[in-house]
Amino acid sequence: MTDLTVSASTQDAADVAPKRRRRRYRPGEVGLAALFLLPSALVFGIFFYLPFFKLVSWGRFESTRGGGYRDVGMAQYREVLFGEPFKDGLIHSITFVLYTVPAGLVLGILLAVAAHRQLKGIKVFQAIFSSTLASSVAVSSVMFLFILNPVVGLFKVDWINERGWSLFAAALPSIWQNLGLAFVIVLAGLQAVPEEVMEAARLDGYGSFRRLVRITLPLISPVLLFLTVVLVVFGFQAFAQIDIITGGGPAGSSETLVFKIFRENQNYGAGAVLSVGLFVVTFVVTALQFAILDRRVHYDN
Amino acid sequence: MTTELLDDVVETVLADGQVRSSLRRIVGVIGQYALLCVLSVVVLAPLFMTLIQALSPPLAYIDAGKPLHPVEVAWKDRTWFTGGAWSVLLRTAVILAAFAWLQRVGSPHGSWLRHAREIATVRRLVAIVGGTVTLTVLLGPVFGSLHAADGRTAGLFFLAVAGVAVTQTIGFHEPGHRSVPVAILDALAVSVVAVAAAMVFVGATVWTQSWASSGLGEAMLRSLTMSVLITVAQVVTAILAAYAFVFLDFPFKRILFAAALATLLLPLEVTLVGNIALIRQLGWIDSMQGLVLPFAASAMGIFLIRQGFRGIPKDIQDAVRIDGHGHLTFLTRFAIPLNRPVIASFTVISALAAWNQYLWPRSIIETDASNTLQIALRSNISENIAQANVTVAAALVSAVPVAVMLVAFQRHIIRGLTAGAVK
The missing domain is CATH 1.10.3720.10 (MetI-like)
Structure with missing residues (x-):
């Protein structure tokens, strides 16, 4: 009797065990995982999520003349996000991206294609082309501030202080500084293209330009997508260039979204709404990029 | 770079019996190098312009009509061995490292960390140490002449270049891998850059001024x-x-x-x-x-x-x-x-x-x-x-x-x- 019950219960346990074991965690392992995840979790919680959720709630409050804040509900969101400051900032940010991203892609491809060949001393040229990696945004901005300076600079035009040109002046250091990164990334893509593919194209009588447009560029399109994403992110995040070269001026003509957020960083109400706006823009841009470009990209699989 | 170009051209001519196709290839190679050089100039242009601005006192530079070269550079009255022990040590270490790196690049081996024994031949050690010593000694008179503006600078500069080039040739020459004329040309190119860079970055007052x-x-x-x-x-x-x-x-x-x-x-x-x-x-x-x-x-x-x-x-x-x-x-x-x-x-x-x-x-x-x-x-x-x-x-x-x-x-x-x- 007893034997039977025992065997029955073990049988039961054996039936249940596989299901249950999947759900049951070893306490030691969970503890260790918690310990390992804690540092990252603290940083992400305190410096990423907490400020973000605070910002979302601060957007309801408008700063008053007395230095206090009053709850205005969604009114401030509506005012700022559909008003002039946000629209201007967004247009300037997009313009900045349009100045820097296509230039970065085209120049990156040009440099990489030129330097992707078997020539003696090609390493020297590759080193020169990637050399702008050594400069920081601040360094390149200071360089261009004085190159473009109407008094000591090398040009007679004064782009920095001209409304239509100030944003372009601030974009120039970015274009220059991105050369190294764009070159390095596209070159890595080119080097990953199998030699046989190019050889086959050559035998089919494709000229070098047609080979580039019809075969090479489609083959490295994932790399170009990656570069585009990186450059667009850089473009939207650009700050030092504007801070150093134009200071947002003249007359706010080069104030991008990030610059406006920085300028409003003491005004927790409007600054918060602008930040939430930037979050939405970043989100939408990233999603759009992947949705549009992903379909045209050739992935070998 | 030019030496390598020559090498390529010579190889192309020798390898290819047919003159027309080899000529076309030579033109192609020259075209490729020309494009690379133009692109290099474009990439480096902002750096050159900034260097010119850093070396020239702004007012003098404007007076001179903003030329594409530095004007009235202020030079220090110094030798390699003046300016404080730390800074002498630092700049000597930099030069030493630069020559060591150049000799590694000139060798067929990959990296100093992994191939130290293969790279560190007597010839290359002579080139590295000798190059550093020659440069430090021969730059003294160049600095003196720059500071005094006595017009002998060009001669002393080429003397320093020649001295350094001799040491580098010893390292670059490698029977079977690089012939003597090619080694000399490579060494000359390296020496011109090394001496000029050391002269500009150690001799001009503006760097220490900005640092201080x-x-x-x-x-x-x-x-x-x-x-x-x-x-x-x-x-x-x-x-x-x-x-x-x-x-x-x-x-x-x-x-x-x-x-x-x-x-x-x-x-x-x-x-x-x-x-x-x-x-x-x-x-x-x-x-x-x-x-x-x-x-x-x-x-x-x-x-x-x-x-x-x-x-x-x-x-x-x-x-x-x-x-x-x-x-x-x-x-x-x-x-x-x-x-x-x-x-x-x-x-x-x-x-x-x-x-x-x-x-x-x-x-x-x-x-x-x-x-x-x-x-x-x-x-x-x-x-x-x-x-x-x-x-x-x-x-x-x-x-x-x-x-x-x-x-x-x-x-x-x-x-x-x-x-x-x-x-």
């Missing part, structure tokens, strides 16, 4: 401390988190991983206002912990290192467990060593990003004495246009550490930067 006037040294030290702390923190937290996500079993794994990756959608620019308020609340304005802690973890790092960890075969993991070792042993003896390349790449890009930070220090540093290097450059910009050369010189000096890093860790940096682009 703008607190560049302190700012650099602060930036270095910040970058090291951020990098170490990011690498450690990322390795731990990645390990947990790959090798440990715990509830809500997918959700937690998604939450970690979602921080990529919350860049500093978005959370800036909230974070500044937080730092102010904590009283961390102008503080090192304020600069470092918000960047102590990185979703990108967790993602990259997790990818690496996932590549470790299950067999290894099981074998370690059967041997009775715990997770810590597996982490330190297997997981980390097996993924050294990924971790190295992430370390390098993390350090580079930390060093280049601008928006965050600019937001929470309020006194100049707490400046990091990048924002010190901005504080240096003065209304006084007569100081422009010192300001741009400071910008160039501040790029030197990264330039050195770029040369030293080129492979890792490039692998790190292209990590997301190519498998």
Whole structure:
């Protein structure tokens, strides 16, 4: 009797065990995982999520003349996000991206294609082309501030202080500084293209330009997508260039979204709404990029 | 470069019997080099312009009509061995390292770390040490003549170049690999660049002037401390988190991983206002912990290192467990060593990003004495246009550490930067 019950219960346990074991965690392992995840979790919680959720709630409050804040509900969101400051900032940010991203892609491809060949001393040229990696945004901005300076600079035009040109002046250091990164990334893509593919194209009588447009560029399109994403992110995040070269001026003509957020960083109400706006823009841009470009990209699989 | 071009041309002519096709190839090769040279000039143009501005006193430069060369450069009355023991040691070490690097590049071997014994032949050691000694000794008269403006500079400069070239030829010449004429041409090209660079960067007064006037040294030290702390923190937290996500079993794994990756959608620019308020609340304005802690973890790092960890075969993991070792042993003896390349790449890009930070220090540093290097450059910009050369010189000096890093860790940096682009 007893034997039977025992065997029955073990049988039961054996039936249940596989299901249950999947759900049951070893306490030691969970503890260790918690310990390992804690540092990252603290940083992400305190410096990423907490400020973000605070910002979302601060957007309801408008700063008053007395230095206090009053709850205005969604009114401030509506005012700022559909008003002039946000629209201007967004247009300037997009313009900045349009100045820097296509230039970065085209120049990156040009440099990489030129330097992707078997020539003696090609390493020297590759080193020169990637050399702008050594400069920081601040360094390149200071360089261009004085190159473009109407008094000591090398040009007679004064782009920095001209409304239509100030944003372009601030974009120039970015274009220059991105050369190294764009070159390095596209070159890595080119080097990953199998030699046989190019050889086959050559035998089919494709000229070098047609080979580039019809075969090479489609083959490295994932790399170009990656570069585009990186450059667009850089473009939207650009700050030092504007801070150093134009200071947002003249007359706010080069104030991008990030610059406006920085300028409003003491005004927790409007600054918060602008930040939430930037979050939405970043989100939408990233999603759009992947949705549009992903379909045209050739992935070998 | 020219020597290599000649080499190529000669090879093409000799290899190809048919004159017409070889001619076409020569033209093609020349065209390719010409394009590369033009592109190099375009890429380097802003650097040249800044160098001209750094060396020329602004007012004199404007008076001269802004030519494409420096004017009225102020030279120090010095030899290589004046200017304080530390700075002499430093600049000698730099020259020594540069010659060692050039000899490595000239050798058929890969790296000093792995092939030290093959690279360090007597000839190359003579070239490295001899080149350094010759340069330091022969530059003294060049500096003297520049300072006195006695018109003998060109002659002394070419003497120094010739002296250094002799030493470099000894190292570059390698029977069967590089013939004597080619070695001489390579050595000459190297020597011209080395002597000119040493002359400009040691002899001109503007560099030390910018170093002294703008607190560049302190700012650099602060930036270095910040970058090291951020990098170490990011690498450690990322390795731990990645390990947990790959090798440990715990509830809500997918959700937690998604939450970690979602921080990529919350860049500093978005959370800036909230974070500044937080730092102010904590009283961390102008503080090192304020600069470092918000960047102590990185979703990108967790993602990259997790990818690496996932590549470790299950067999290894099981074998370690059967041997009775715990997770810590597996982490330190297997997981980390097996993924050294990924971790190295992430370390390098993390350090580079930390060093280049601008928006965050600019937001929470309020006194100049707490400046990091990048924002010190901005504080240096003065209304006084007569100081422009010192300001741009400071910008160039501040790029030197990264330039050195770029040369030293080129492979890792490039692998790190292209990590997301190519498998």
